[in-house]
Amino acid sequence: MLHTVNKSPFERNAFKGCLARAQKDSVILLFEDAVYAAIKGTTIESVTVRATQDFKVCVLGPDLKARGYDEGHVVEGVTVVDYGDFVDMVVAYGPVVAWL
Template identity: 55%
Template sequence: MSILHTVNKSPFERNALDSCLKFATDGSAVLLFEDGVYAALKGTAVEPHVSDALGRLKVYVLGPDLQARGFSAERIIEGISVVDYAGFVDLAAENGKVQAWL
């Protein structure tokens, strides 16, 4: 059964992203939304960790939350897919479980 892991906290304020990347099994999906979108940005201290995870996890970022914080899709790490709200729903439906990392 596949799992959608959601991270909504900034990786610069909480360790939710670190915990998620540590425990997510290969092939799982990770959705970054709300302040979690900061983990998707190029040129940050967490970019190497997220880039390494892309080899075993599918990582998504919620486009409207990215835009609400003033960032465009050009700023995200290569390999991360941008989804809209309908894409968020599709991810939740496609995966057997949703695990929120707080």
């Protein structure tokens, strides 16, 4: 199963809601305003670091770059992907749950 999150973790609890209900080893894609959950040096960082131990966590590169960040700013263990990878992930990991 692929879980997508598109809300900033500082504004809404979509990311935490997703983490609470995603099964171990599922895949989580952070995009739109949720890319801020992938950035190092925030108060959310420890949550994201823990998430990488249970899930495969990805962040959408174009959304990251648009907001002034790149690969170097991303929490270790989080993979930067593009739209093509997003499609491949939907194919590979099955039904998508959008946490809005």
